[in-house]
Amino acid sequence: TQLLEQSPQFLSIQEGENLTVYCNSSSVFSSLQWYRQEPGEGPVLLVTVVTGGEVKKLKRLTFQFGDARKDSSLHITAAQPGDTGLYLCAGVFAGNNRKLIWGLGTSLAVNP
Amino acid sequence: KAGVTQTPRYLIKTRGQQVTLSCSPISGHRSVSWYQQTPGQGLQFLFEYFSETQRNKGNFPGRFSGRQFSNSRSEMNVSTLELGDSALYLCASSLDLSSYNSPLHFGNGTRLTVT
Secondary structure, eight states, X not given: OOSSEEEOSEEEEETTOOEEEEEXXXXXXXXXXXXXXXXXXXXXXXXXXXXXXXXXXXXXXXXXXXXXXXEEEEEESSOOGGGOEEEEEEXXXXXXXXXXXXXXXXXXXXXX | OOOOEEEOSEEEXXXXXXXXXXXXXXXXXXXXXXXXXXXXXXXXXXXXXXXXXXXXXXXXXXXXXXXXXTTSOEEEEEOSOOGGGOEEEEEEEESSXXXXXXXXXXXXXXXXXXX
């Protein structure tokens, strides 16, 4: 059973388009992280969100944590080929002993 | 500052053999975690070591084991390899036991293929 659902699973867009990917659960997170993994490399942490309703921006990437802390979204504005990669969310559920639970990821391809 | 180093990058083994993977954490990081990544299952947590002690363990059989040395370097061992063990094995280090304020820094992984 996948406790943390990411959608869409695959996304192929043209350079300059906007996109949003989602990370959802029926359980409450105490914190949630977003990572990007490029081919042949390990995941790299992009952001950590902790507070319900929190919005964080990283250049053209906007991360939002749901008010109830059960979901999160990542919005990319004017995507570029360098944004290509696997976007992973990982959360720690409230009351858990810090163990990260990972989604399967969204594989994004941005075509020039 | 050097990142997390994993060796070897690629391994091909035969069913029934055993394998040892190595991980050198970022200097000053005391915690090392190991993950298995496959397309169908995503990242699956194997175990976490801190100060040479296993602090957390995932749901993997006893064929998967690890250890951490006094310099924080870590190894993981898989015995009696099965075809299903083919995966990317990722090591991650963190300053302290992993949490939202002690994030993970991943190496580039060891790609294990079992034939």
